[in-house]
Amino acid sequence: MTNEESEPKRPAATRAATMKDVAARVGVSIKTVSRVVNGHDDVHPDTRARIEAAMKELNFRPNVMASMIRRRGGRTASIGLVVEDLANPFMAQLARAVADSALCRQHLVLIGSSDGDPERERELVAVFLTRRVDGLIIVPSGDDQSYLKAETDRGLPIVFVDRLGQRIEADAVVSDNASGTAQAVRHLLAHGHRRIGYLGDLRGFYTAQARLQGYEEALRAATGGVDPRLVRMDVHTVAQAEQEARALLGSDDPPTALLCGNNLITVGALHALQALDLRQKVALIGFDDQDLAHLLTPALTVVAQDVPAIGRTAAERLFLRLNAQPDEQAPYERLTIPVTLIPRGSGEIPAGAPAEHGDRADR
Amino acid sequence: MTNEESEPKRPAATRAATMKDVAARVGVSIKTVSRVVNGHDDVHPDTRARIEAAMKELNFRPNVMASMIRRRGGRTASIGLVVEDLANPFMAQLARAVADSALCRQHLVLIGSSDGDPERERELVAVFLTRRVDGLIIVPSGDDQSYLKAETDRGLPIVFVDRLGQRIEADAVVSDNASGTAQAVRHLLAHGHRRIGYLGDLRGFYTAQARLQGYEEALRAATGGVDPRLVRMDVHTVAQAEQEARALLGSDDPPTALLCGNNLITVGALHALQALDLRQKVALIGFDDQDLAHLLTPALTVVAQDVPAIGRTAAERLFLRLNAQPDEQAPYERLTIPVTLIPRGSGEIPAGAPAEHGDRADR
DNA sequence: TTGTATGCGTTATCAA
DNA sequence: TTGATAACGCATACAA
Numbered sequence: 001m002t003n004e005e006s007e008p009k010r011p012a013a014t015r016a017a018t019m020k021d022v023a024a025r026v027g028v029s030i031k032t033v034s035r036v037v038n039g040h041d042d043v044h045p046d047t048r049a050r051i052e053a054a055m056k057e058l059n060f061r062p063n064v065m066a067s068m069i070r071r072r073g074g075r076t077a078s079i080g081l082v083v084e085d086l087a088n089p090f091m092a093q094l095a096r097a098v099a100d101s102a103l104c105r106q107h108l109v110l111i112g113s114s115d116g117d118p119e120r121e122r123e124l125v126a127v128f129l130t131r132r133v134d135g136l137i138i139v140p141s142g143d144d145q146s147y148l149k150a151e152t153d154r155g156l157p158i159v160f161v162d163r164l165g166q167r168i169e170a171d172a173v174v175s176d177n178a179s180g181t182a183q184a185v186r187h188l189l190a191h192g193h194r195r196i197g198y199l200g201d202l203r204g205f206y207t208a209q210a211r212l213q214g215y216e217e218a219l220r221a222a223t224g225g226v227d228p229r230l231v232r233m234d235v236h237t238v239a240q241a242e243q244e245a246r247a248l249l250g251s252d253d254p255p256t257a258l259l260c261g262n263n264l265i266t267v268g269a270l271h272a273l274q275a276l277d278l279r280q281k282v283a284l285i286g287f288d289d290q291d292l293a294h295l296l297t298p299a300l301t302v303v304a305q306d307v308p309a310i311g312r313t314a315a316e317r318l319f320l321r322l323n324a325q326p327d328e329q330a331p332y333e334r335l336t337i338p339v340t341l342i343p344r345g346s347g348e349i350p351a352g353a354p355a356e357h358g359d360r361a362d363r
Numbered sequence: 364m365t366n367e368e369s370e371p372k373r374p375a376a377t378r379a380a381t382m383k384d385v386a387a388r389v390g391v392s393i394k395t396v397s398r399v400v401n402g403h404d405d406v407h408p409d410t411r412a413r414i415e416a417a418m419k420e421l422n423f424r425p426n427v428m429a430s431m432i433r434r435r436g437g438r439t440a441s442i443g444l445v446v447e448d449l450a451n452p453f454m455a456q457l458a459r460a461v462a463d464s465a466l467c468r469q470h471l472v473l474i475g476s477s478d479g480d481p482e483r484e485r486e487l488v489a490v491f492l493t494r495r496v497d498g499l500i501i502v503p504s505g506d507d508q509s510y511l512k513a514e515t516d517r518g519l520p521i522v523f524v525d526r527l528g529q530r531i532e533a534d535a536v537v538s539d540n541a542s543g544t545a546q547a548v549r550h551l552l553a554h555g556h557r558r559i560g561y562l563g564d565l566r567g568f569y570t571a572q573a574r575l576q577g578y579e580e581a582l583r584a585a586t587g588g589v590d591p592r593l594v595r596m597d598v599h600t601v602a603q604a605e606q607e608a609r610a611l612l613g614s615d616d617p618p619t620a621l622l623c624g625n626n627l628i629t630v631g632a633l634h635a636l637q638a639l640d641l642r643q644k645v646a647l648i649g650f651d652d653q654d655l656a657h658l659l660t661p662a663l664t665v666v667a668q669d670v671p672a673i674g675r676t677a678a679e680r681l682f683l684r685l686n687a688q689p690d691e692q693a694p695y696e697r698l699t700i701p702v703t704l705i706p707r708g709s710g711e712i713p714a715g716a717p718a719e720h721g722d723r724a725d726r
Numbered sequence: 727t728t729g730t731a732t733g734c735g736t737t738a739t740c741a742a
Numbered sequence: 743t744t745g746a747t748a749a750c751g752c753a754t755a756c757a758a
Contacts (some may be wrong), residue, residue, distance in 0.1 A: 015437070016495075016517070018751055029729045034753065044727060059513050061493050065428040065439065066751035069734045074378075076428065086462060089654070092455030096476060099449060108473050108494060112466065113459060130424050131441075131471060132379075150422050154379070270658050291452070292655040295633050300655075381735055392745045397737065405743060429735035432750045 017058035025054045037062050068132075078108045079318060080128030082121055082138045086113045090263075090288060090307055091139070094161065097311025098137055105319055107134070118142030135318045140165045143204065157321035159314045163206040164334070171321075173314040173335045177207050177287075178214030180303040180339035181259060184285045185218035187301075187341055188257045192351035193283060194223065197248045197255030199241055199265045200233045208233065211261050211287060230255050241268020242275075249276055256351040257283035263290060266300070283349040285341075294344055301347025309337050380421035388417045400425050431495070441471045442681060443491030445484055445501045449476045453626075453651065453670055454502065457524065460674025461500055468682055470497070481505030498681045503528045506567065520684035522677045526569040527697070534684075536677040536698045540570050540650075541577030543666040543702035544622060547648040548581035550664075550704055551620045555714035556646060557586065560611045560618030562604055562628045563596045571596065574624050574650060593618050604631020605638075612639055619714040620646035626653060629663070646712040648704075657707055664710025667703050676700060 112124035266286035293300035475487035629649030656663035
């Protein structure tokens with residue numbers, strides 16, 4: 001890191017103007033200024049004009065913190081969002097959707113990344129609650145969100161996203177994971193595949209369970225059974241995914257197609273296919289879309305989640321509860337967002353395709 | 364979207380406990396509770412224990428809003444971050460780094476997306492200022508940030524990121540863009556290329572200017588001149604990038620290598636190369652790393668920015684100013700973060716490479 | 727149409 | 743070591 005020269009500065013560090021300052025300058029009471037700030041119409045146009053002028057001159061901005069304390073309900077017009085990792089594209093899209101929905105309703109979003117650590121999740125929630133957020137949207141980690149019971153009991157709205165909150169009753173917004181893998185399975189079956197390998201994340205994860213379930217049900221419905229040797233769960237890193245994919249493909253009766261339970265697994269499986277020179281021969285469908293997916297050869301067929309819809313729906317649900325009276329709250333619900341299969345090539349390779357001529361050009 | 368059944372609820376919607384409640388329960392004055400909350404050591408251990416017990420029972424959480432009003436300095440322990448689009452991976456990584464740095468210092472981050480619209484940027488800043496953020500980190504849009512002068516004058520720290528703020532004096536943290544394209548040019552020259560095409564974003568963008576400059580300077584230093592026919596600026600969409608790349612490659616004396624000024628341009632250029640069956644023949648280097656870059660064939664050589672370092676540095680700079688006295692502020696600086704060339708294959712294709720046998724399998 | 731008094735939850739001052 | 747009280751910036755009820 002290099003530094004470049006520049007000029008000094010001398011900030012005044014003066015206190016920000018308050019309503020009292022504005023009132024004093026105009027020569028009216030603070031209450032009249034308050035009326036103007038809050039848009040009441042029972043102010044003389046002249047007075048209003050002079051007050052507005054003074055506000056501009058003094059660069060006055062109402063102090064939301066102070067007003068929140070006094071205002072009935074004590075709302076802060078802010079909500080907390082706990083994601084797993086904001087740098088992850090899925091989570092980032094989610095955060096964007098939530099932030100936009102909130103901003104439309106004049107609310108701000110406090111965002112924190114738990115990194116999948118339940119303790120960090122709790123710390124973040126604690127920080128947000130200290131800031132008096134009006135509600136929480138949480139991508140839950142671990143298997144126990146009962147620590148939030150005290151908050152839901154006192155009426156704080158909480159919406160879980162992507163996964164279900166456990167040991168607690170609350171709303172949740174999730175993708176139709178099972179339908180996604182089921183669609184993928186049927187798609188592969190339609191292209192002649194009968195042996196479809198499945199690579200899934202840790203069994204403890206809600207999404208991993210749901211996606212596996214969709215795979216198994218679709219397969220059972222169509223072919224009557226699932227070959228357990230084709231299923232590898234608890235795959236949690238790119239390296240593990242590559243290893244398990246290699247194992248599957250190197251077995252006696254290898255799969256002609258692979259279904260990958262998430263992005264990282266897809267990358268690992270692609271590494272394996274590439275190393276074994278099977279990219280053109282073995283079909284592959286990934287869960288979650290990726291930026292360059294359409295530029296791979298063959299282009300990557302994926303089950304895509306509607307991430308903006310997930311975020312928007314979660315925020316809408318939260319605001320629904322926020323705006324409802326305590327005695328007329330709707331029952332908790334699980335809201336399910338549809339997913340879409342996007343065929344791009346890798347999922348349309350037919351079963352038993354000959355290795356065209358196995359071209360690689362990696363460097 | 365489908366709904367699933369669940370059970371009703373009946374939240375009490377009770378007011379959150381205050382220090383007064385805690386004091387009443389223990390039978391001490393509110394001030395003593397305050398001392399415990401703020402970790403002062405002049406409290407009798409017994410009293411402290413009883414107070415801490417009561418706080419737990421009542422689920423007491425200090426109200427930061429209220430404390431902020433009274434506390435001298437009036438700090439809110441929050442900062443505002445304006446990015447272009449939080450859903451964009453670069454911006455998401457940036458936000459994550461800033462949020463982490465802030466959290467380490469007990470500060471929270473308010474995040475908003477301007478979508479490159481200067482007016483939206485100003486609106487977001489206004490919202491943040493109403494929330495009394497202690498400082499701002501901004502990815503500036505447009506060519507005029509003078510509207511922030513009133514804030515810097517009163518001592519509010521502002522750090523610009525990724526681009527320079529214009530018509531205003533403030534700190535800025537940017538990548539060493541010129542060095543990045545210069546490195547890329549030298550890399551291509553070393554692989555025998557003499558005709559290197561450049562595709563850049565809108566000339567109005569700081570990053571586009573800096574990157575073009577690096578390209579031109581490196582080329583002039585090595586070969587004595589820049590062929591203007593090889594440079595296409597103001598390319599702002601994938602479609603435009605594909606079109607310009609096609610035009611360059613279809614010209615009389617076409618480039619043997621392409622240097623792309625950003626991610627979208629890279630994607631467009633890859634489309635063009637793929638359509639013309641030149642992926643194995645024409646070298647390509649992109650600016651900014653992408654998730655699946657190493658899985659393309661050939662894998663994508665890129666100039667990668669150290670996004671976490673950018674975010675961290677910006678936050679550190681902001682807190683430096685936040686913690687310094689008004690009369691001992693350092694001069695404004697432009698902090699430059701190094702970039703790294705990551706060779707993966709596409710940038711190492713030699714000049715005049717024969718079309719191996721032009722294999723495509725796009726579908 | 728405008729102003730006064732009081733209170734929100736907390737911290738700061740000063741006294742006990 | 744503890745407490746009474748004023749003050750922060752604003753909103754609310756009520757009075758003028």
